[in-house]
Amino acid sequence: xxxxxxxxxxxxxxxxxxxxxxxxxxxxxxxxxxxxxxxxxxxxxxxxxxxxxxxxxxxxxxxxxxxxxxxxxxxxxxxxxxxxxxxxxxxxxxxxxxxxxxxxxxxxxxxxxxxxxxxxxxxxxxxxxxxxxxxxxxxxxxxxxxxxxxxxxxxxxxxxxxxxxxxxxxxxxxxxxxxxxxxxxxxxxxxxxxxxxxxxxxxxxxxxxxxxxxxxxxxxxxxxxxxxxxxxxxxxxxxxxxxxxxxxxxxxxxxxxxxxxxxxxxxxxxxxxxxxxxxxxxxxxxxxxxxxxxxxxxxxxxxxxxxxxxxxxxxxxxxxxxxxxxxxxxxxxxxxxxxxxxxxxxxxxxxxxxxxxxxxxxxxxxxxxxxxxxxxxxxxxxxxxxxxxxx
Numbered sequence: 001x002x003x004x005x006x007x008x009x010x011x012x013x014x015x016x017x018x019x020x021x022x023x024x025x026x027x028x029x030x031x032x033x034x035x036x037x038x039x040x041x042x043x044x045x046x047x048x049x050x051x052x053x054x055x056x057x058x059x060x061x062x063x064x065x066x067x068x069x070x071x072x073x074x075x076x077x078x079x080x081x082x083x084x085x086x087x088x089x090x091x092x093x094x095x096x097x098x099x100x101x102x103x104x105x106x107x108x109x110x111x112x113x114x115x116x117x118x119x120x121x122x123x124x125x126x127x128x129x130x131x132x133x134x135x136x137x138x139x140x141x142x143x144x145x146x147x148x149x150x151x152x153x154x155x156x157x158x159x160x161x162x163x164x165x166x167x168x169x170x171x172x173x174x175x176x177x178x179x180x181x182x183x184x185x186x187x188x189x190x191x192x193x194x195x196x197x198x199x200x201x202x203x204x205x206x207x208x209x210x211x212x213x214x215x216x217x218x219x220x221x222x223x224x225x226x227x228x229x230x231x232x233x234x235x236x237x238x239x240x241x242x243x244x245x246x247x248x249x250x251x252x253x254x255x256x257x258x259x260x261x262x263x264x265x266x267x268x269x270x271x272x273x274x275x276x277x278x279x280x281x282x283x284x285x286x287x288x289x290x291x292x293x294x295x296x297x298x299x300x301x302x303x304x305x306x307x308x309x310x311x312x313x314x315x316x317x318x319x320x321x322x323x324x325x326x327x328x329x330x331x332x333x334x335x336x337x338x339x340x341x342x343x344x345x346x347x348x349x350x351x352x353x354x355x356x357x358x359x360x361x362x363x364x365x366x367x368x369x370x371x372x373x374x375x376x377x378x379x380x381x382x383x384x385x386x387x388x389x390x391x
Contacts, residue, residue, distance in 0.1 A: 012036060012106075014067055017059040017095065019052045020365075021373035022339060025277065025305045026051045026090065027363060030098040032067055038101030039363050041308035043277030044090035046375055054091045062095070068106075070099045074283050089255040089280050096281025097312050097359070104358030111312075112353055115286065115319035122350035123317040124325045126198060127151050128304060129161035131329040137166060141179075141186035148187045152195055156349040158223065160198035160327050161187065169381030169389040173209060181216040188220040196223040198249070198300070198327070203230040203390055204381075207239045214244040224249035224271050224300065230390060234262040241268030252302030255279045260288045264295040271324065275302040276316060277309040289320050298324040305329075307336045307343045311354070311361045314344050318353045326351060338367045 012032040020027045026042035042051050058077045065073055077092055104111045112118065130138065135147040144163065151159045163183035168176055187197060199222040201210060210228040226249040228240045241248050247270030250263050255278050263269055272292050274285050289299050299322055301313050310328055317323040331343040341362040345352040354360030381389040 012067055012102075013064050014062050014073075016063070017055055019055050020363075020368045021048050021052055022306065022368045023335075023371050023373065024048060024375065025309075026055065026094055027306065027308065027339075027368065028055060028091075028094040028098055029363065030067070030095060030102065032102065036067075036102055036105060038067075038098035038103075038105065038358060039308055039361065040094035040097030040099075040101065040281065041277045041306045041312070042090035042094035043275050043303075043305050043309060044087045045305060046378065047087060048090075048373055048375070050087050051091050051094075054087055055094070058091055058095065067099050067102045070096060070103070070283055073099065074280070084256060086253075086255040086278055089284070090278050092284075093275075093277045093279065093281040096283050097276070097308065100282045101358040108357045110354055110356060111282065111315040111359055112318040115282065115315065118318050118353075119321050120318060120323075122347070122352055123314055123323070124158060125156060125346055125349055125351050126158040126160050126196075126300070126325040126327040127156055128327055128329055129159050131304065132159075133330075139166065141182045144183045145186040145190035148191050148197075152191045154349075157194075158196035158198065158325055158349075160200055160226070162200045162202045162204075163187070164202070164204060168204065170384055177209065177213050177216060180213055184217045184220050184222070193221070196325075197221075198223045198226060198325075199246070200226040201228045203227050205229065207236065210240055211243045214240075214246050218245050222246050226250070226271075226273065227252065234259060234266070237263070237269075238266045241266050244268055247271060249273050249300060251279075257284060257287050257291065261291050264292055264297055269297060271298050271300045273300055273302045275309075276312045277303075277305065282312065282316065285316060286320065289316070289322060293322040296322075298322050300324045301326060303328055307331050307340045308359065308361060308363075311344050311359050314351045314353055315359065317351070335371055339364055339371065 015033045016031050018029040024045035026048050028040045031037040044051050062073050100111050133150050138144050163180050165179050225246040231253045248268045249271035251273040274288050276285050313326050
């Protein structure tokens with residue numbers, strides 16, 4: 001029998017990490033001593049300037065390590081001080097995505113191939129209502145419905161929306177529930193039943209009002225009911241899950257495997273929503289997805305930020321059996337096209353995976369400075385008495 005000799009690749013070492021703060025996120029480039037590099041994105045958008053500092057602290061810890069050892073690098077950085085901060089996991093996400101990009105280039109294979117190959121040929125896209133098209137601010141149920149029809153007419157089969165009027169914080173309990181319900185009714189009547197509607201509460205309700213609203217809109221068959229209460233406690237979400245007959249979707253603000261494992265044990269949870277730029281990149285999110293798969297729970301990741309994370313989600317979706325839909329803010333025609341060499345291709349409402357080695361996307365360094373970091377105003381809604389509205 002002829003002996004086959006398997007040669008290992010030439011060893012590389014991590015040499016440096018470059019960082020940029022772009023719009024609302026952190027972009028990184030991890031470069032090895034032979035010049036090979038990968039790019040990644042971290043999505044702790046509210047305090048992204050802090051993640052840039054953390055990235056260079058972690059750079060000192062991983063410089064000189066072999067980029068092939070991705071899980072080892074992840075744990076070296078995460079376990080050094082053992083803080084659960086999403087600022088830290090956002091940086092780890094960006095670095096991890098970049099290391100998988102390097103691995104793909106090194107092995108001349110797209111990342112989805114390294115993750116196990118295709119379980120599907122394309123990925124259903126779920127545009128975010130309000131971010132899609134030049135629709136402005138929604139003031140009436142009819143304006144929500146018109147924007148939804150635009151998405152359907154462009155070939156998509158699903159959308160996600162937050163069905164709250166702009167003055168929602170000032171409304172009485174009964175008026176808020178009534179107006180929110182009217183919005184959902186108008187959208188369903190406009191787009192019909194051959195279309196899926198994800199409902200995001202955006203943490204705007206307390207458990208009691210969240211349950212009441214869910215019961216009002218059950219008949220419109222939402223695809224999921226996302227973040228029904230603030231994500232301060234995994235256990236508290238079970239209060240809603242026990243009383244609501246709409247599939248719950250949880251986890252966009254969560255960032256570790258262990259929190260997602262606990263969500264998977266709650267009643268009513270049918271979707272989890274890890275953000276690949278916050279919840280640890282490919283290495284950690286694939287573990288989160290595997291735990292969810294053991295509970296027959298689907299993955300519908302959170303994403304509204306940069307094109308690198310959107311590309312990473314497409315790779316994960318192609319290779320992950322229980323992945324379902326990818327939400328996103330449009331990239332074609334936006335500034336996001338300017339800061340990278342290409343964005344994920346969308347055809348007939350589906351993302352098409354790239355065939356290039358690695359992620360199949362690169363940064364345009366000269367353009368990123370044109371879109372400086374801006375966290376935005378955050379949560380500004382207030383009650384008539386001046387108090388915070390969020391639960």
